[in-house]
Amino acid sequence: MARFAHIADVHLGAFRDARLRELNLRAFEKALEDVARRDVDFLIIAGDLFDISIPDLSVVERAVRAMRHVQKPIYAVYGSHDYSPTQTSVIDVLNEAGVLTKVSSGQYVEGMENGEKKQKLRLDVLTDPKTGVKITGISARKLGLEKAYFQDLDADALEALSGPKVFVFHCAIQEHKPQSLQRVDAVPLSLFPKGFDYYAGGHVHARLLTDYGNGKIAYPGPLSAADFRDLEELQDGPHGFYVVDLDAKVTEFVAVPFARVHLARAECEGRTAGEANERIQQACQRAPSGDVALLHARGTLMEGKPSDIDWTAARRALEQTCPIVYLNNALESRERQEIRVDAHTPQAAAEKVFRETLADRKLPEGLGGEPGVKLALALLDILRQENPGDNKKRWEELVAAKAAQVLGIEA
Amino acid sequence: MEIVSQIVGGQHAEIAIRQKSDQTLELGELLVADESDGLIILQVFDLSYASQMQPEALEWASGLQLENVSSEAFMEAHLRNYIIAKVKAVAHVKDGKARTPKSLPRFFSGLRKLQDGDLAFLENPQKPLFAGKIRSGSRVLEKSIMLNAAEVLPTHVLVAAGTGKGKSNGMYCILWRLLDSDFAGVLVLDPHNEYYAKLKNHPNAAQNLVAYSPNPDRGALTMAIHYESVKPWHFSGIVPFTDAQNDACWMYFKEFKNRWLYEILAREPGDKTKEWIGNKRLHEGTLAVLQRRLELSLDASIFKPEGGKNTVNDIADALDAGKKVVVDTSRLASNTELLIGSILAHEAFERSRRAPGRIKSILIEEAPRVLREGESNVFSSIAREGRKFGIGLIAITQLASMIPREVLANMNTKIILGNEMRQEREALIASAAQDLTDDSKAIAGLDKGEAVISSVYTKFAIPVQFPKFEDLVAADQKVPVAAKRFA
Numbered sequence: 001m002a003r004f005a006h007i008a009d010v011h012l013g014a015f016r017d018a019r020l021r022e023l024n025l026r027a028f029e030k031a032l033e034d035v036a037r038r039d040v041d042f043l044i045i046a047g048d049l050f051d052i053s054i055p056d057l058s059v060v061e062r063a064v065r066a067m068r069h070v071q072k073p074i075y076a077v078y079g080s081h082d083y084s085p086t087q088t089s090v091i092d093v094l095n096e097a098g099v100l101t102k103v104s105s106g107q108y109v110e111g112m113e114n115g116e117k118k119q120k121l122r123l124d125v126l127t128d129p130k131t132g133v134k135i136t137g138i139s140a141r142k143l144g145l146e147k148a149y150f151q152d153l154d155a156d157a158l159e160a161l162s163g164p165k166v167f168v169f170h171c172a173i174q175e176h177k178p179q180s181l182q183r184v185d186a187v188p189l190s191l192f193p194k195g196f197d198y199y200a201g202g203h204v205h206a207r208l209l210t211d212y213g214n215g216k217i218a219y220p221g222p223l224s225a226a227d228f229r230d231l232e233e234l235q236d237g238p239h240g241f242y243v244v245d246l247d248a249k250v251t252e253f254v255a256v257p258f259a260r261v262h263l264a265r266a267e268c269e270g271r272t273a274g275e276a277n278e279r280i281q282q283a284c285q286r287a288p289s290g291d292v293a294l295l296h297a298r299g300t301l302m303e304g305k306p307s308d309i310d311w312t313a314a315r316r317a318l319e320q321t322c323p324i325v326y327l328n329n330a331l332e333s334r335e336r337q338e339i340r341v342d343a344h345t346p347q348a349a350a351e352k353v354f355r356e357t358l359a360d361r362k363l364p365e366g367l368g369g370e371p372g373v374k375l376a377l378a379l380l381d382i383l384r385q386e387n388p389g390d391n392k393k394r395w396e397e398l399v400a401a402k403a404a405q406v407l408g409i410e411a
Numbered sequence: 412m413e414i415v416s417q418i419v420g421g422q423h424a425e426i427a428i429r430q431k432s433d434q435t436l437e438l439g440e441l442l443v444a445d446e447s448d449g450l451i452i453l454q455v456f457d458l459s460y461a462s463q464m465q466p467e468a469l470e471w472a473s474g475l476q477l478e479n480v481s482s483e484a485f486m487e488a489h490l491r492n493y494i495i496a497k498v499k500a501v502a503h504v505k506d507g508k509a510r511t512p513k514s515l516p517r518f519f520s521g522l523r524k525l526q527d528g529d530l531a532f533l534e535n536p537q538k539p540l541f542a543g544k545i546r547s548g549s550r551v552l553e554k555s556i557m558l559n560a561a562e563v564l565p566t567h568v569l570v571a572a573g574t575g576k577g578k579s580n581g582m583y584c585i586l587w588r589l590l591d592s593d594f595a596g597v598l599v600l601d602p603h604n605e606y607y608a609k610l611k612n613h614p615n616a617a618q619n620l621v622a623y624s625p626n627p628d629r630g631a632l633t634m635a636i637h638y639e640s641v642k643p644w645h646f647s648g649i650v651p652f653t654d655a656q657n658d659a660c661w662m663y664f665k666e667f668k669n670r671w672l673y674e675i676l677a678r679e680p681g682d683k684t685k686e687w688i689g690n691k692r693l694h695e696g697t698l699a700v701l702q703r704r705l706e707l708s709l710d711a712s713i714f715k716p717e718g719g720k721n722t723v724n725d726i727a728d729a730l731d732a733g734k735k736v737v738v739d740t741s742r743l744a745s746n747t748e749l750l751i752g753s754i755l756a757h758e759a760f761e762r763s764r765r766a767p768g769r770i771k772s773i774l775i776e777e778a779p780r781v782l783r784e785g786e787s788n789v790f791s792s793i794a795r796e797g798r799k800f801g802i803g804l805i806a807i808t809q810l811a812s813m814i815p816r817e818v819l820a821n822m823n824t825k826i827i828l829g830n831e832m833r834q835e836r837e838a839l840i841a842s843a844a845q846d847l848t849d850d851s852k853a854i855a856g857l858d859k860g861e862a863v864i865s866s867v868y869t870k871f872a873i874p875v876q877f878p879k880f881e882d883l884v885a886a887d888q889k890v891p892v893a894a895k896r897f898a
Contacts, residue, residue, distance in 0.1 A: 085898050108895045116612075119895050141898070149897065151617060151630060174725070175633045175718070182721050183728065190627040359768065369593060370618075370732055 002131035002164055005035045005254075006218060007241040008046035008202030011081065011226030012063050013055040019324050020225075020292070023259050025062055027224030031241060031256045032066040040243060041131045042072050045100065046202030046219075047140050047170025048079025051226060052385050053089040055082075060090055067099050073128060074100040078139035079170045079202055085141070101126065103168055104139040111154055120154040125161060133246065134161055137168030140203060142378060146171050150191040158193035164246050167193060170202040176217065178206045180229075183351065197246050205230055209242075209251055216251060218242055224258045228328045229345050231294055234261045260290035262322055266297040268331060273304020276331065280309055284317035293322035298330040306331040350380055378406045414521035416442065416496065423515060424849075426453065426498050428522060429461075432489035436496045437548030438853045439863075439874045441525035444516035449505035450529060451516045452871070455548070456849040457497035464491055498522075499849065501871035504532050509870040530554045538595065538770070540564065541588035542826065542864055543581070543875030549858070551876045560595050562868045563824045564772040565803040567794060571811045571839055572828030577860040578807055581826065581877040582774070583609045586735060587884065590619050593733030596771040597805070598726070598759060600752045603776075604741035607631060609880065614887060621729045623722070624739035625712040634738060635719030636754065638676075639669040641709070645753045648788025649781070650708050650746055656701045659693055672709075673716065675702055710747040727758040733769045749781060756789045763800040771802040778806035779813035794818045812838035824866035829857030845872040 010028050015021040035043055049063070067074055082089050095102040103126050111120030125136045136158065138149050146169075158167075172186035181204060189212070192199065199217040201208075207221035220242045225231045230239070238255035245251075264283040268276035280297050287293055295314055306329055318325045354376040358368055367375065382402045404410060415434040421427035430436045436455050444451045462469055464485075475481045485491055500512035509532045525547050536559035545552040572578045586606065589595060590613040599606050607622040611630060622631035643660040646652060652660070663671040666683050674684070675698070687693035729736050738755070740748035756773050763771060773793065775781060781790040782804075790804060795818075797803050804822075811819060812834050819842040827843075830836050836854050840847040843865040847854070850872070854863060860879070865872040 087898070106897050108897060114612075121895075121897055148617065152895065155629070175635070177721055179721060182724060188627065188630060188632045190629050190631050190633070 002128075002133045002246040003038075003040045003244065004042045004044055004131075004133075004166075004246075005038065005040045005241055005243050006044045006046065006198075006200045006220055007031060007035075007223050008170070008200075008220055009048045009079070009205055009222040009226065010045070010224070011048055011051040011222070013059040014051040014226035017324065017326070020326070021059075023291070023324075024224050024226060025059065027256050027258050028063065029066045031223055031254075032070050034254065034256070035072070035241075036070045038243060040072065041133075042128055043070060043074045044135075044166065044168055044200045045074060045076040046079075046137075046168050046200045047077050048081045048202055048226075049076060050082040050090055053082045053084040053091075054385075055090055060093075064094065064097075064099055067094075073130075075103045075126070075128075075135050075168065076100045077102065077104045077137045077168050077170055077202075078141075080140040080142060083140050083142060102139075103135050103137045106136075108152070109154070119152060121149055121152040122154045122157055125158070125165075131246075132163060134163060134165040135168065136165075137200075138171075140170035142381060147185065147187050147191075150187045153191065153193065155191075155193040159195045161195075165196050166198045166200055166246075167196045168200045172204050173201070173217065176204075176208055176210060176219075178204060178208075180206075181348070183355075184348070197249075198244055198251075205233075207253070216244075216249075218244070218251060220253070224256055227345055228294065228296075228326060231261055231292060231326060232263055232296065232328075234258060235263050259292050259324075261292045261294060262287050262290045262318075263294045263296060264318065266295070267299055268297055268301065269299030270302050271299065273301050273306075273308035276301055276304075277309045280314050281317065284314045287318055287321045289321040291322060292324045292326060293318035294326050294328065296328045296330065300332045300334050302334060305333045347377075351377055375406065379403055382406065412523040412526070414523055416522045418444070418516060418518060418520045418522065419495070421497070423512075424499050424846075426500065426515070428453075428496050428498055430494040430496055432493065436494065437550075438856060439546070439850075439861075440548035440550075441501075441545075441874070442498060442522040443525050443529055444520045444522050446503075446516060446520075449503065451500050451512055452502040452504065452509075452525065452529070453498040453516070453522065454501050454871075454874070455496045455498050456853060459495050459497075460492070461495040462492045497849075504529070507532050509533075511870060524550075525552070527552050527554045533557075534559070536560070538592075539588070541585055542873075543584070543860075543862060543877040546861060546874045546876040548874075549861075556864065556873055556875050558824065558864075558866065559868060560589075561770055563866065564595055564770050564805075565798045565801045566823035566867075567797070567803045567821060568772070568805045569778075569811065569814075569819070569822040569825045569839075570805065570807045570828070571809070571825065571830065571835065572862075573809060573830040573832060573835070575859065576829040576857065577862075577877060578809075578828060579605065580860060580880050581828065581862065582606075582805075582807065583880040584877050584883050586610055586774075587613060587880070587887075590615050590735055593619055594769060596730030596733050596759075596769055597735045597774060598730055598755055598772070599735065599737045599774045600740055600748060600776065601737050602740050602748060604739040606737045607739065610735070610737070612884065612888070619733070620735050620737070621726075622737040622739065623726070625742060626739075631739070632725075633719075634713055634722070634751075635715050636713055636722050636751065637719040638672040638709075638714060638716050639720065640723045640754060641672055641714065642754075642757075643671070645750060645757060645789075646708070647753075648786045648791065649749045649753045650704065652701070652704065653697075655694070655697045656704065659697055659701050662687060662693065672705070675705060676709075678702060707744075708746050708750055710743055713743065713747065713751065723754060723758050726755055727762055730759050730771050731762060731768055745780065752781070753789050756793060760789060760793055760797070760800070760802055763797075763802040767801045769801075772805050773802070774805040774807065776807045778804070778808045779810055782806060782814045782818050784815050791818065794821055809835070811835050811842075814838075816842065824864065824868065826862050826864055827854055827857075828862045829854065829859070831855055843872065844869075847872055 094100050106123035108119045109122045123136045125134050174186040175189045197215045201219040204219045205222045208219040210217050222230045222239050240255040243252045266280040266283040315325050354373045358372045416428040416430050419429050440455045442453045502509040503512040538560040539557035540560035542556040545554045623634035624631050625634050643664050667674045836851050844867040845865050860877045863872050
């Protein structure tokens with residue numbers, strides 16, 4: 001009898017707004033209290049427990065307290081946000097401290113493929129002492145580079161394992177990508193080892209439970225919310241985690257209470273700035289009382305600029321009933337020749353902007369096209385990471401060193 | 412350099428040369444006449460015996476030898492009996508550029524064999540399309556032919572050959588070299604499930620190659636197309652519907668939009684369908700036949716009511732990004748394969764029309780299935796209009812004569828491999844960019860992998876030899892791979 005909980009994409013420490021950050025932390029604590037109460041043998045965290053690899057210590061402290069409270073083994077992989085190529089992520093610290101166990105380890109060995117020598121990635125397999133369930137997995141790397149690991153994977157060795165087994169991963173699967181992530185790097189399903197009972201996934205902020213052979217591929221979606229899109233999607237139903245009974249082959253979704261979120265939408269395509277302002281103010285009136293109000297204004301203005309909108313009035317109107325207001329100004333001006341992208345997350349938006357900007361530009365090899373997009377995203381990612389508390393000079397040095405690493409030059 | 416023959420007569424398109432006695436000339440061989448202002452390249456297209464002796468005397472001498480009456484040889488036989496070759500001037504190279512020859516080489520010029528150095532005029536385009544190595548008769552030179560893909564791919568390529576003459580090997584070589592870079596997206600409809608296995612070991616395969624299959628090998632993607640990705644126009648010229656069936660498709664599409672297929676296949680007529688049947692706009696029988704024909708065309712292993720929603724867009728994105736996309740259609744009926752091709756080609760064509768970006772090409776085997784007389788479909792549209800938008804076809808066939816003449820003429824580059832069938836050679840020669848009237852015999856005699864490239868973008872019809880694919884791959888994989896580390 002093996003039962004376990006599967007959570008993913010917690011993104012502790014996400015949000016600049018301290019109140020939203022607190023809601024996200026609180027949801028994690030509640031979820032783990034729930035896991036502790038349940039009859040489960042262990043917990044799997046399928047990546048992105050933290051929003052960055054070196055988060056604020058106060059966030060780590062609360063996370064550790066919550067995880068220790070579970071009093072059950074916790075098995076985890078890096079996510080794309082808390083990954084560190086130098087093993088200096090908070091996940092490594094927690095692994096060393098025995099708070100959780102990183103299940104993504106292995107080594108390259110000489111192998112054969114189609115009669116030719118090839119370096120194959122042989123993953124280490126951990127056995128849960130109580131249930132005997134074998135657990136292994138592949139962490140995320142930046143820019144979707146984990147795909148190379150999947151390509152090199154010695155799948156035969158994993159497929160030969162007997163007994164119940166779980167594969168943990170943090171990447172999108174090409175065949176099961178939601179449409180909103182269409183251009184996100186993904187791994188073909190055929191690269192996954194076959195014969196596992198459960199494939200515990202993370203990265204895709206959408207819930208999915210589907211058959212794969214005799215097992216299940218499962219993405220529980222975000223545990224709570226880590227960005228505007230997550231908050232917006234709470235309108236369609238609660239977020240949470242899975243509880244899995246491997247023997248009974250039953251996977252149950254458990255909702256995690258988060259906050260009452262109200263969404264005010266204003267579709268302003270083809271409107272003048274004046275008309276758009278009217279729509280936006282109207283959408284913000286008489287919002288039901290809640291914890292978080294979102295304003296999503298989108299469209300290209302026929303005349304005027306987004307800055308002509310009275311955003312302060314809109315915010316005030318929403319604050320009448322909701323203490324936390326989050327604006328997503330996706331308005332564009334036709335007067336400015338901007339690059340138009342339609343994306344729900346800052347990451348996706350950045351990717352699209354880079355792609356549009358670099359399209360057909362004559363640049364030296366490696367700086368244009370898709371390689372250029374990846375390079376720009378990697379550099380932006382470095383800039384996005386918060387200063388872990390060092391002084392400014394040290395922080396600048398750190399950013400320069402990481403950028404040099406990405407560019408393959410000496411700092 | 413050694414003189415191997417000498418001009419002894421003839422006219423511009425049919426120069427007679429005498430072969431030196433210790434040399435051997437071959438059909439298709441390239442020779443060079445050095446001129447004061449450059450050089451003229453000539454190609455052998457016919458060979459015949461010649462003798463200074465009367466035919467009766469030769470026959471008499473033969474009789475003496477055959478009947479063992481005398482074993483006497485001719486006096487100065489190498490001077491009296493010889494080989495005359497007919498050659499044509501194919502290029503005049505002057506100041507590093509090749510031009511169509513407008514004058515004859517000097518009378519009595521000595522001719523030498525073509526060397527790699529004589530081909531310095533051949534360009535190395537920024538977007539190269541590898542088309543084998545230059546061949547002179549059966550001698551293969553080091554020089555590779557690199558066509559300009561930016562010109563050649565959007566204006567269509569025809570690859571024509573008889574059975575076993577090296578079509579597939581040639582295409583593997585071309586695609587292998589295209590995988591070196593991402594300037595061109597190529598969609599390969601693979602009815603034999605061979606291309607992915609051949610190409611997946613390319614050093615850039617992880618970045619530039621995507622494969623789809625209903626039963627994917629490791630690394631390939633599952634081929635699934637959602638019902639909502641299928642539109643009535645995808646069937647045009649692919650699945651032969653009657654007018655009534657076609658109208659029914661459109662009525663459903665107009666009424667139910669993306670759900671039109673569900674509505675027909677589910678056969679639970681809603682109010683609208685009942686009304687159409689009630690007022691005789693649609694007959695129950697038409698609907699029943701249409702449903703059956705759709706079910707036959709929409710193979711359940713590919714077309715799904717759930718899943719596969721992104722497939723068409725993913726493939727179009729990959730082509731836009733200059734990737735090579737191989738779709739395994741080996742286990743599918745021809746109609747289903749062509750329907751998949753139609754759906755993907757429509758999307759790629761539409762995107763190119765909206766915003767031409769990278770050049771794109773669609774490779775289709777047994778091309779006459781979709782390029783045939785009186786048939787209008789997306790492939791014939793691309794053949795007609797694709798060049799304006801940077802999208803073209805790579806049509807592979809054994810039966811070029813089955814392709815309509817105007818389509819054949821629109822295929823600006825032809826890779827002609829060996830073909831014993833005269834009718835097929837004539838169709839190719841009639842539509843070639845250069846006058847190949849005298850080359851029919853040479854084409855018939857091409858061995859496996861030997862080809863002639865006739866293109867409006869080359870100064871002459873270039874004889875080439877495609878390397879053996881395995882040799883090409885081996886040459887690329889000599890670089891040792893650094894030890895990998897798992898982090």
